[in-house]
Amino acid sequence: MNRSTKxxxxxxxxxxxxxIAISAVFGIYIYLxxxxxxxxxxxxxxxxxxxxxxxxWDPPEFGMRAMIINSLMVTxxxxxxxxxxxxxxxxxxxxxxxxxxxxxxxxxxxxLAGVPSVVIAFVLLTFVSPLFAQVGIYSPxxxxxxxxxxxxxxxxxxxxxxxxxxxxxxxxxxxASAALGAxxxxxxxxxxxxxxxxxxxxxIVLTANRIVGETIVVLLLGGGxxxxxxxxxxxxxxxxxxxxxxxxxxxxxxxxxxxxxxxxLVLILFSTLFEVVSIAILRRNKR
Amino acid sequence: xxxxxxxxxxxxxxxxKSNPVNKGMRxxxxxxxxxxxxxxxxxxxxxxxLVPGIRYWNLDFFTQAPSNGxxxxxxxxxxxxxxxxxxxxxAIAIPLGILLGIVLSEYNLEYIxxxxxxxxxxxxxxxxxxxLGLFCITLGMRTSILAGALTLALMVLPVISSSxxxxxxxxxxxxxxxAYALGARKSEVIFEMLVPSVKRSILTVSFVAAGRAIGETAxxxxxxxxxxxxxxxxxxxxxxxxxxxxxYFLSASYGESARWxxxxxxxxxxxxxxxxYTIAFAFRREKK
Amino acid sequence: xxxxxxxxxxxxxxxxxxxxxKDANLKIEKNxxxxxxxxxxxxxxxxxxxxxxxxxxxxxxxxxxEILFHDRNIYDRETDVYSLRRRIGMxxxxxxxxxxxxxxxxxxxxxxxxxxxxxxxKEKVRWSLEKAALWEEVKDELDxxxxxLSGGQQQRLCIARAIAIEPEVILFDEPxxxxxxxxxxxxxxxxxxxxxEFTIIIVTHNxxxxxxxxxxxxxxxxxxxxxxxxxxxxxxxxTHEVTQxxxxxxxx
Ligand SMILES: Nc1ncnc2c1ncn2[C@@H]1O[C@H](COP(=O)(O)OP(=O)(O)OP(=O)(O)O)[C@@H](O)[C@H]1O
Ligand SMILES: [Mg+2]
Numbered sequence: 146m147n148r149s150t151k152x153x154x155x156x157x158x159x160x161x162x163x164x165i166a167i168s169a170v171f172g173i174y175i176y177l178x179x180x181x182x183x184x185x186x187x188x189x190x191x192x193x194x195x196x197x198x199x200x201x202w203d204p205p206e207f208g209m210r211a212m213i214i215n216s217l218m219v220t221x222x223x224x225x226x227x228x229x230x231x232x233x234x235x236x237x238x239x240x241x242x243x244x245x246x247x248x249x250x251x252x253x254x255x256x257l258a259g260v261p262s263v264v265i266a267f268v269l270l271t272f273v274s275p276l277f278a279q280v281g282i283y284s285p286x287x288x289x290x291x292x293x294x295x296x297x298x299x300x301x302x303x304x305x306x307x308x309x310x311x312x313x314x315x316x317x318x319x320x321a322s323a324a325l326g327a328x329x330x331x332x333x334x335x336x337x338x339x340x341x342x343x344x345x346x347x348x349i350v351l352t353a354n355r356i357v358g359e360t361i362v363v364l365l366l367g368g369g370x371x372x373x374x375x376x377x378x379x380x381x382x383x384x385x386x387x388x389x390x391x392x393x394x395x396x397x398x399x400x401x402x403x404x405x406x407x408x409x410l411v412l413i414l415f416s417t418l419f420e421v422v423s424i425a426i427l428r429r430n431k432r
Numbered sequence: 433x434x435x436x437x438x439x440x441x442x443x444x445x446x447x448x449k450s451n452p453v454n455k456g457m458r459x460x461x462x463x464x465x466x467x468x469x470x471x472x473x474x475x476x477x478x479x480x481x482l483v484p485g486i487r488y489w490n491l492d493f494f495t496q497a498p499s500n501g502x503x504x505x506x507x508x509x510x511x512x513x514x515x516x517x518x519x520x521x522x523a524i525a526i527p528l529g530i531l532l533g534i535v536l537s538e539y540n541l542e543y544i545x546x547x548x549x550x551x552x553x554x555x556x557x558x559x560x561x562x563x564l565g566l567f568c569i570t571l572g573m574r575t576s577i578l579a580g581a582l583t584l585a586l587m588v589l590p591v592i593s594s595s596x597x598x599x600x601x602x603x604x605x606x607x608x609x610x611a612y613a614l615g616a617r618k619s620e621v622i623f624e625m626l627v628p629s630v631k632r633s634i635l636t637v638s639f640v641a642a643g644r645a646i647g648e649t650a651x652x653x654x655x656x657x658x659x660x661x662x663x664x665x666x667x668x669x670x671x672x673x674x675x676x677x678x679x680y681f682l683s684a685s686y687g688e689s690a691r692w693x694x695x696x697x698x699x700x701x702x703x704x705x706x707x708x709y710t711i712a713f714a715f716r717r718e719k720k
Numbered sequence: 721x722x723x724x725x726x727x728x729x730x731x732x733x734x735x736x737x738x739x740x741x742k743d744a745n746l747k748i749e750k751n752x753x754x755x756x757x758x759x760x761x762x763x764x765x766x767x768x769x770x771x772x773x774x775x776x777x778x779x780x781x782x783x784x785x786e787i788l789f790h791d792r793n794i795y796d797r798e799t800d801v802y803s804l805r806r807r808i809g810m811x812x813x814x815x816x817x818x819x820x821x822x823x824x825x826x827x828x829x830x831x832x833x834x835x836x837x838x839x840x841x842k843e844k845v846r847w848s849l850e851k852a853a854l855w856e857e858v859k860d861e862l863d864x865x866x867x868x869l870s871g872g873q874q875q876r877l878c879i880a881r882a883i884a885i886e887p888e889v890i891l892f893d894e895p896x897x898x899x900x901x902x903x904x905x906x907x908x909x910x911x912x913x914x915x916x917e918f919t920i921i922i923v924t925h926n927x928x929x930x931x932x933x934x935x936x937x938x939x940x941x942x943x944x945x946x947x948x949x950x951x952x953x954x955x956x957x958x959t960h961e962v963t964q965x966x967x968x969x970x971x972x
Contacts, residue, residue: 155619162531237463261647330459358555360650420553610816614829615806629819
């Protein structure tokens with residue numbers, strides 16, 4: 146092949162790949178809007194202000210407010226649990242662990258990051274869930290169990306991201322603090338963490354995004370009630386869980402089908418929002 | 433003299449109250465304990481996933497289809513389905529991901545970076561909805577291997593391209609200039625110098641992507657997988673069983689009687705993950 | 721001068737609004753070694769990198785005036801920069817081996833000029849490595865990764881890579897400043913030999929180096945060429961004040 150044909154071919158391939166990425170984002174948005182259109186039209190505002198989600202009753206009810214709140218609540222609680230522990234572990238690995246030790250623990254986390262969520266869910270369902278009955282909790286699958294699952298699911302990504310941002314702080318900054326007589330813990334938590342703050346905030350946002358989109362763990366462990374739980378041991382259902390569990394049994398094109406797409410639209414809005422916040426944090430940090 | 437003594441006494445007193453050395457040790461030990469507890473919890477999760485299922489492994493388990501309402505037989509169709517789906521989706525996503533990674537790294541296009549970041553954050557179940565709407569329904573692929581593979585490919589695309597971007601971006605500018613100084617065009621610098629030099633990281637990320645693809649459940653429930661397939665797939669348009677969806681269906685709607693099969697499947701999945709990631713890490717280490 | 725190969729005429733170079741080279745005028749004689757000297761940041765690299773238009777890759781870089789190569793302005797619109805760069809090779813300050821084998825590093829450039837025949841490539845690889853005084857050291861391990869060579873060997877490999885495609889001019893931007901004295905000595909000897917076949921322009925901070933190898937020297941200060949002459953003359957009696965100060969170590 147001659148040089149300039151090759152050049153043209155390669156440029157074309159690059160253009161095609163960019164076009165695919167761009168049309169994927171637009172395509173996903175357009176599809177979600179298009180398919181949820183009839184739900185908006187026929188159910189209207191009730192979709193978002195009602196807690197009544199009875200899609201297979203006659204007449205059916207499509208109020209997903211409780212599930213939206215559940216998704217957000219799980220995200221908030223999940224992040225609140227996982228972030229502090231991830232932070233402490235990252236501080237240990239960054240400042241105290243010996244290189245080999247750090248490498249090994251990091252490796253464990255990396256392997257965990259690869260474990261499919263259905264496996265985490267199954268293990269907890271088999272080995273932890275039965276314990277609830279023994280202590281007299283009526284629902285063996287509930288918010289608490291889902292949070293435990295989410296903890297295992299997100300602790301690798303959260304810890305790794307925080308560790309990376311701590312590690313990227315220049316050594317001189319820490320030395321300057323140490324030279325003033327600060328003990329290491331103080332240096333790491335006050336000085337290093339401050340310098341790494343954008344990275345840590347980014348880690349939190351991405352962790353939250355991971356939780357809000359997680360499906361199988363909340364579906365298998367959450368217990369599946371489309372109500373707002375009153376306590377940690379109540380069962381609950383999120384938007385993602387509703388989509389994955391109900392869609393396979395739904396007639397394509399029905400109002401139920403369309404409402405589930407509306408749930409998907411809410412989800413993608415959340416995730417886009419999280420990603421935009423993440424981009425903004427990182428960009429401000431660069432300047 | 434007097435003053436001096438006072439000073440030193442006071443300073444020892446203060447030092448005793450909060451001896452910085454002790455305090456430093458305390459925080460170190462506390463952090464270490466926390467870290468080790470969680471590392472141990474994670475390891476036990478691995479053991480609980482891997483070990484109890486291994487005893488159900490035998491030839492039949494890997495070569496038979498499930499039978500008698502999941503109380504006997506094996507997981508062959510699910511194994512086959514997972515392998516087919518993973519390979520097919522990677523065959524689509526790897527070349528595309530490399531190209532996209534090149535665009536991210538070598539062309540300063542802010543909006544493409546934005547698009548890829550958004551893609552990387554979209555929940556997998558939403559990819560499933562999209563695949564269901566576009567591939568299964570609009571394009572008439574129904575619930576099929578092809579629809580599932582395309583959906584998975586789209587999902588791992590940002591994973592692959594971001595990683596290609598990062599390694600390629602880290603190549604020093606001087607190296608590019610040296611190639612240009614020989615009279616190379618941009619596309620030649622990219623495809624004949626940069627791509628070969630990130631080969632290893634392309635291999636690494638391919639395995640990482642394989643690990644992702646093989647464990648995905650939600651998008652496959654919507655686009656490719658059925659609870660039980662009477663026949664093995666005959667074409668790309670056949671529905672399939674896969675390991676993760678099989679495990680999901682077993683956990684969601686079967687009780688004790690199918691527990692053994694779920695455990696056996698879990699062990700297979702976790703073994704896959706360990707093998708695939710170990711290979712990926714091995715490639716990465718060699719690079720260092 | 722008898723045989724002028726490059727002539728720079730009223731040449732200005734800018735990074736955005738910053739003028740890095742001011743009204744440069746000079747002539748480069750064929751098969752001679754011309755050294756460019758001057759304090760840090762005075763625009764030496766900018767001038768050098770303008771001659772093969774490698775600075776086109778720097779965003780916001782622009783030029784005014786002309787650089788004539790064989791009497792044709794390289795900043796003309798018709799100029800094919802890719803073939804220009806093939807005729808004017810370059811070696812950088814830090815060695816830039818591509819992350820491939822020793823052999824492939826050189827074959828890379830050859831393939832760009834359309835050499836596809838295996839035998840010819842092999843011959844050229846050997847020829848250029850011999851010229852770069854590296855052949856004896858690497859002839860048994862041509863498949864080894866170029867990254868595993870020492871710094872001095874890497875730099876000689878980069879020189880071999882540059883000469884393999886037989887340019888007419890080779891630009892050197894402080895080629896030895898990242899190397900140890902022994903490697904430096906080897907490369908200086910090499911550059912002197914290369915001058916028999918190629919025209920050489922070298923940026924250097926090292927006065928001794930300029931004295932040892934160059935025929936002409938031009939001296940830059942704050943973007944301007946303040947003095948140019950035969951090296952021996954400049955070093956013996958610099959006419960310009962800043963040159964005197966630089967040579968006596970007062971600025972630099
Ligand atoms: N990429 C760039 N963008 C903006 N300004 C630049 C860039 N490269 C160089 N400059 C500026 O142009 C001026 C000349 O730089 P140049 O690199 O040509 O100097 P030099 O003489 O080679 O210095 P040195 O001896 O340190 O290599 C300097 O003031 C420098 O700050
Ligand atoms: Mg310079």
